[in-house]
Amino acid sequence: MPLVVGTDEEAALRGVERLLRFPGPKGITQEIYTTPVKSAEPLRMLASGFVTGDAGIGHIALTSTRPTQIRSYFNTVFDARLTDYIDETMSGLKVKIRFLRVNERHHTIAVGNARRLPIDPIRTRVQHLNIQAATLDDVAQSYQRVHEMGFGSLTVGQHTNDRELSYYARTPSGFDWEVGWNPIVVDEATWEPSTHQGISIWGHLPVGQTIIDKLAQFGTGARSLARPENAVPALSGTGIADD
Numbered sequence: 001m002p003l004v005v006g007t008d009e010e011a012a013l014r015g016v017e018r019l020l021r022f023p024g025p026k027g028i029t030q031e032i033y034t035t036p037v038k039s040a041e042p043l044r045m046l047a048s049g050f051v052t053g054d055a056g057i058g059h060i061a062l063t064s065t066r067p068t069q070i071r072s073y074f075n076t077v078f079d080a081r082l083t084d085y086i087d088e089t090m091s092g093l094k095v096k097i098r099f100l101r102v103n104e105r106h107h108t109i110a111v112g113n114a115r116r117l118p119i120d121p122i123r124t125r126v127q128h129l130n131i132q133a134a135t136l137d138d139v140a141q142s143y144q145r146v147h148e149m150g151f152g153s154l155t156v157g158q159h160t161n162d163r164e165l166s167y168y169a170r171t172p173s174g175f176d177w178e179v180g181w182n183p184i185v186v187d188e189a190t191w192e193p194s195t196h197q198g199i200s201i202w203g204h205l206p207v208g209q210t211i212i213d214k215l216a217q218f219g220t221g222a223r224s225l226a227r228p229e230n231a232v233p234a235l236s237g238t239g240i241a242d243d
């Protein structure tokens with residue numbers, strides 16, 4: 001595996017002691033670091049705080065034409081375990097999502113694919129990133145600010161599997177940013193994977209989506225047929241058995 005040691009300058013820029021870099025799925029470079037630089041200065045921000053600690057920052061969600069290889073990659077590199085599955089129908093496509101955990105956080109990685117179709121309807125390599133807000137007030141107040149600025153993507157809703165209450169905003173790069181609150185945590189000793197029907201119990205409705213956006217998404221899916229996806233074969237093998 002091509003492993004690159006980050007330079008001192010790169011470490012300083014990221015506020016860490018040392019870092020290593022190696023390839024990840026969909027061309028997303030992975031970096032792991034030791035010893036972040038900490039400051040005693042309180043953060044100057046509008047939110048009261050984020051829930052990180054031992055469970056790390058929230059989660060990343062990807063779409064893939066090779067989901068079992070991506071699952072195998074995160075299992076090989078980060079000892080990721082299957083938490084559960086969601087089956088959902090989106091824009092007429094049957095979609096399956098795998099939720100993988102590396103600690104008590106319900107999931108740190110989610111991998112979605114269109115069932116039995118080798119297409120990827122998402123233009124960006126990351127479909128969304130999630131951070132966990134400390135309080136419900138932080139979610140409500142940031143939702144209002146984001147919507148006033150016109151960056152809304154999905155309204156407030158609640159997910160079926162981790163029960164997180166959240167909304168999604170659209171970043172300038174085109175991927176979504178999910179701000180959530182109060183997801184369940186996993187007890188490693190007793191957890192059993194299951195399959196949930198549908199992504200959300202309520203809410204998470206598209207904000208201002210037009211027929212042009214929908215057509216653009218079908219175009220992206222069609223183009224992905226001609227563009228093979230790099231799943232890092234050296235770290236993924238032929239994939240992991242997937243129910």
Ligand SMILES: [Fe+2]
Pocket residue numbers: 059061128130178
């Ligand atoms: Fe999410």
